[in-house]
Amino acid sequence: MVKYLLKRIGYIILSLFLIVTVTFILMKAAPGGPFASERALTPAIEAQMNEAYGFNDPIHEQYFTYLINAFTFDFGPSFKYVGQEVTEIIGRSFPYSLILGLEAIFIAISFGVLLGVLAAVQHNKFGDYMAMVIAVLGISVPSFIMAAVLQYIFAIYLQVLPIARFESFAHTILPAIALATTPLAFIARLMRSSMIDVLNRDYIKTAKSKGLSERVVTYKHALRNAILPVVSYLGPLVVTILTGSFVIEKIFGIPGLGSEFVVSVTNRDYTVIMGTTVFFSVLLLFSILIVDLLYGLIDPRIKVTSKEGDK
Amino acid sequence: MEHRQLKKIDFEPLQLKQSEAEKIVGESTSYWKDAWRRFRKNKLAFLGIVIILLLGIMAIIGGPISGQNYYENRLLEANQPPSAEHWFGTDNLGRDVFARTWYGAQISLFIGLMAALIDLVIGVIWGAVAGFFGGKVDEILMRIADVLYGVPYLLVVILLLVVLPQNLWTLIIAMTITGWINMARIVRGQVIQLRSEEFVMASRSLGASNGRLLVRHLIPNTLGPILVTLTLTIPSAIFTESFLSFLGIGVQAPLASWGTMSSDALPALQYYPNQLFFPAVFICITMLAFNVVGDGMRDALDPNER
Numbered sequence: 001m002v003k004y005l006l007k008r009i010g011y012i013i014l015s016l017f018l019i020v021t022v023t024f025i026l027m028k029a030a031p032g033g034p035f036a037s038e039r040a041l042t043p044a045i046e047a048q049m050n051e052a053y054g055f056n057d058p059i060h061e062q063y064f065t066y067l068i069n070a071f072t073f074d075f076g077p078s079f080k081y082v083g084q085e086v087t088e089i090i091g092r093s094f095p096y097s098l099i100l101g102l103e104a105i106f107i108a109i110s111f112g113v114l115l116g117v118l119a120a121v122q123h124n125k126f127g128d129y130m131a132m133v134i135a136v137l138g139i140s141v142p143s144f145i146m147a148a149v150l151q152y153i154f155a156i157y158l159q160v161l162p163i164a165r166f167e168s169f170a171h172t173i174l175p176a177i178a179l180a181t182t183p184l185a186f187i188a189r190l191m192r193s194s195m196i197d198v199l200n201r202d203y204i205k206t207a208k209s210k211g212l213s214e215r216v217v218t219y220k221h222a223l224r225n226a227i228l229p230v231v232s233y234l235g236p237l238v239v240t241i242l243t244g245s246f247v248i249e250k251i252f253g254i255p256g257l258g259s260e261f262v263v264s265v266t267n268r269d270y271t272v273i274m275g276t277t278v279f280f281s282v283l284l285l286f287s288i289l290i291v292d293l294l295y296g297l298i299d300p301r302i303k304v305t306s307k308e309g310d311k
Numbered sequence: 312m313e314h315r316q317l318k319k320i321d322f323e324p325l326q327l328k329q330s331e332a333e334k335i336v337g338e339s340t341s342y343w344k345d346a347w348r349r350f351r352k353n354k355l356a357f358l359g360i361v362i363i364l365l366l367g368i369m370a371i372i373g374g375p376i377s378g379q380n381y382y383e384n385r386l387l388e389a390n391q392p393p394s395a396e397h398w399f400g401t402d403n404l405g406r407d408v409f410a411r412t413w414y415g416a417q418i419s420l421f422i423g424l425m426a427a428l429i430d431l432v433i434g435v436i437w438g439a440v441a442g443f444f445g446g447k448v449d450e451i452l453m454r455i456a457d458v459l460y461g462v463p464y465l466l467v468v469i470l471l472l473v474v475l476p477q478n479l480w481t482l483i484i485a486m487t488i489t490g491w492i493n494m495a496r497i498v499r500g501q502v503i504q505l506r507s508e509e510f511v512m513a514s515r516s517l518g519a520s521n522g523r524l525l526v527r528h529l530i531p532n533t534l535g536p537i538l539v540t541l542t543l544t545i546p547s548a549i550f551t552e553s554f555l556s557f558l559g560i561g562v563q564a565p566l567a568s569w570g571t572m573s574s575d576a577l578p579a580l581q582y583y584p585n586q587l588f589f590p591a592v593f594i595c596i597t598m599l600a601f602n603v604v605g606d607g608m609r610d611a612l613d614p615n616e617r
Contacts, residue, residue: 015458026474136606140599142550144557145591148577156581243465247557251577262558265473273473277466284463 008292012285019281020070020274024063027270075275080267086275089260094279096166097249097256101241103172104179108237112184113223113230116191120226121218123196131188138185144247147178151251164253175252179244183237187230195226231295235288242280346535349611356607362600366593370420373413381406381414382565390583399589402575411567412589418568419549419597422483426548427541429487434494435537439525441495442502453499456492464489468551472560482561486551494540501533535612542605546598553594569594 057065069075075086119131141149154174155163162171198204199222207217245258253259257276264272340348350356374381377398385405393400399408441452471485505511506529514528530537555561556570564571569590576586 011457015462018458019462023470026470030474136599136602137595140546140602141595142553142598144554145573145594148573148580148587148591152580152584152587239463243463246465246469247554250558261469265469265558265560268473273470277470280463280466 005293008289012289015285016278016281020067020278021063023274023277024066027274028059030268030270070274070278073278075271075278078264078269078272080264080269080272086271089272090257090275090279093255093257093260096254097242097245097258100166100172100175100179100249100254100256101238101245103176104183104241104244105237107176107180108183108187108241109230111180112187113191113227115184115188117195117218117223117226119188119192120195120199123199128192131192135185135188135192138181138188141181143178143182143244144251146181147175147248147251150174150178164251166252166254166256171252175248175254178251179241179248182244183233183240187233187237190229190233191226194229195222198222198226228295228299231291231298234291234294238287238291239284242284342535346611350607353607353610355603356611359600359603359607362596363604366416366597366600367420370413370416373416374410377407377409377413379407379410381410381567383407390579390586392583392585400583400585402572402586403579403583406567408572408586408589411572412569412593415567415569415572415590416593416597418479418562418566419552419594422479422486422552423545423549423601425483426486426490426551427544429483430491430494430544431537431541433487434491434540435498435530437491438495438498438500439502439530439533442499443506443521443525443529445503445506449499452495456495459489460492462489465551465554468555469558469560472555477560477563479562479566482552482555486548490544490548494537494544497536497540498530498533501536502529505529505532539605539609539612542601542608546601546605549594549597549601 073087078084078086078089081089115131115134119128119135122128122131151163151174154161161174162168163174165171199218204217204222207221208214212221242258245256246262247258248254249256249259250262257279260272261276261280263269264276379397383406385401388397388401388405390403390405391397391401397407397409399412402408402411437452437456441449467489468485471488472481475481475485511524511528514524519527552561553568553570553573556568557574559571559574561570562568572590573587573594576583576590580587
């Protein structure tokens, strides 16, 4: 177990190193220096700016300073917002994204599982077809279209929910739903096929023949075993929610990390791009690790170490 | 109910003839015929194919038949509702939405197909080589894939787009740079399963080279899963393209894309919802059609999955 954990963390560090290095190379290769878009500077000032930001050092020295800084999570000041540290920007905007993301994950899992179970219980009946039509639609409607449709229906037409910004719980409902649509549909499909599989097992027959009620069998015996694929989907779910936040936060005007990232990309604010990229990657890689470990805890049949056992 | 008169002869045992018993009565079906039969029964998937074909045709002839072009600004005719002249109305710069929609279809379909094809080529070669040779080669190739896979897809694509000059091909390259991994994993799994089968051994003992084994025996036998993955890659590529274009880092003006059209329509959503309606509906229909076809193909080609 410890060996497995160390190995996984080793890979995470390798991935992170790769990401950090690649972002460095990309940002160095990017056309135009960081001060290119501002008013024309006198050569003297430009030289001084370059000196201040360390751009005159040899490239490998810049790289090492950058590596050390990235390791201590210090990305220096933003190029566009004078006087703001990258870590400050991340610290300020991340809570919004976190709240929104957790809400979306909650919606996706609870409704996805519910829809999948309903479909499986009604296998090949009307309810099943309805649930699967909803699921295919959910997968096919991109989150930004969903967001616009929700805004139009609930905020413009019915005027029951606020259209944008992030001020109260009511403000979070529409963006969270829009963010949750696609993963919800995925979970519903996963849940349906695994539930159908489980419901045909022998131990379900045994439970039924013991005289247990349909509900107890479905929710106590079947659901617990059928939910495992959903647990393994949690890693990709975090990725979907996170990348989805880029566009959802933009549409709903939420000052979260996703919109901060997009703004930094369009502004070519290189330090912010690097900082958010590394932050996102750490977040994702560790949440995938946690999900994998959780999986082993929930299902004792799967030993996380057994994957490595055959070597 | 019809009443049948039974005669004595009906109870006589039939004569067993060796040659008759061995005769195959039904038409012999191959894997592909079987799959096609199953696929045809799936009406939804069939409808998906028809829709994709229609979209393809409209993407080509849609612009010309409307008599409008996708780039001309006529500010005096801005924000019009659908009319006889502008079938889907005009946008905030007076450009014809109908022509733009089908021009956007060209771009979306082109990017989707190209990205999926490049993924296919890299993924199949990578996965087949890793699976076939095994050992060190497999270890190294798949470790590279694992590390790349650890990096979130859209993040990489966006980072690349920041740096590279923005045009269609950069978009496609950025999308394929980590997109092939899924295909490689699937092909590798299949090849590992197949390489120890007898027909491979038979071919090898007849003196077939590694290359021939791969190209003639292993890859054709993994074609089913490859096709399914390919079909399901297309909608995700189309989604990525419209997602990036929506954010303003994908397809650039004056080119039209469903993503940029949606994004342009958003600020005026309250007053001109029709401007969002058309690109949005066509993104959804396209993704829906490809998803349904992909699901249908999975059901038809992979009997284990049902």
